[in-house]
Amino acid sequence: MNRSTKSRIFRTFALCAVSAAMLLPGSCGKPKTEVTKIAVITKQDISFWHDVKNGAEDAGDELGVAILYNEGSSHDYPTGDNDYATQIEYINNAINEKVDAIVIAPNGVTELNDALARADAAGIKIININSRADYDGVISCVSSSDKDGGAVAARHAGEAILANTDIRKAIAEKADLQTVTELGSGAIAIIGHTAATADNRIAGFKEGCVTALEHQMARDGIHLDVGGRQGSPEETNAFFQSFFIEGERCATVDDAYEEAKKLLGKDGKNVKAFFATNTNTTLGVCKAIEELGLSESVYVIGFNSDEQELDYLRSGILDGTVIQNPYNIGYVGVSYAKRATEDVSLPQSLDTGVTYVTSQNMTDEYIQLLLYPDQY
Secondary structure, three states: OOHHHHHHHHHHHHHHHHHHHOOOOOOOOOOOOOOOEEEEEOOOOOHHHHHHHHHHHHHHHHHOOEEEEOOOOOOOOOOOOOOHHHHHHHHHHHHHOOOOEEEEOOOOOOOOHHHHHHHHHOOOEEEEEOOOOOOOOEEEEEEOOHHHHHHHHHHHHHHHOHHHOHHHHHHHHOOEHHHHHHHHOOOEEEEOEOOOHHHHHHHHHHHHHHHHHHHHHHHOOOOOEEOOEEOOHHHHHHHHHHHEEEOOOEOOHHHHHHHHHHHHHHHOOOOOEEEEOOHHHHHHHHHHHHHHOOOOOOEEEEEOOOHHHHHHHHHOOOOEEEEOOHHHHHHHHHHHHHHHHOOOOOOOEEEOOOEEEOOOOOOOHHHHHHHOHHHO
């Protein structure tokens, strides 16, 4: 398959997503004679957002739209998940530039609402990507499901490590709470990032891990004994919460590295799996795992596909990572924004999906398309 064919296939995924969503009733609107201007506002300076930019700019080229990418501040990118000020500067610049639409990955749920309200009052259409602001004027949100991403991570953690540990043996042999608690307490460590998206990723991961354990028990014909009787589903679920230990939320690689060392060095003697919820936390956890020599005993799952993360994947420090589809998020976000300026009805949300990547499948053609969309 040559590159031009791959490019057509990859963009077809984005175009099909847009086309499917367009099969909805709505006005065609009046065609505009002037060039449509769309401001695209993203988050930190990492490869994920570079891919979003590429998708947005490709959509702009194909649709004849002028793209203003992170314009209006001395910072080319916000400095972190909590940098609301830079994103507000971008929004204010978009208003001053009289753009037709704003495509924004908001750093906060409510922190940008006043700025978004000013844009809305100026007649600017607002599309969210990656995360959603709690503002009524947001027309649609293009993103992957954070909860599904956490669940995908949990499913693979369960298959790869949780179902094959001393914990399972203890359940099979005695099925009593005390033994399982002693072996399982703190078996699963988690470090989340500071943005609101971490909440759903962690919730999905925890639920998925409990489900994986419960399913394994059911396959083994085992039921936990609670005071001489079979535990209810609610009691079993509550019991498994002791398996999780969470570090402080971290904004930077260094913060996550220090937090991971704390969990692994003190409270983490039982850690068998580690979940990190974004690029920076993944890199910090991997750095700690490598330094402490724990790659053989701790199964590490990360999020996103920064090149440093992929290096950790190749070396075996990182066992798997949940990747989104940043190129399509940018591409569809701009496509939706263009449609919004034409008064076409849009769905409230579009899920662009997640994929689990390991060292075994990362060279597969479709995975390569996701990892390196700019090369095809």
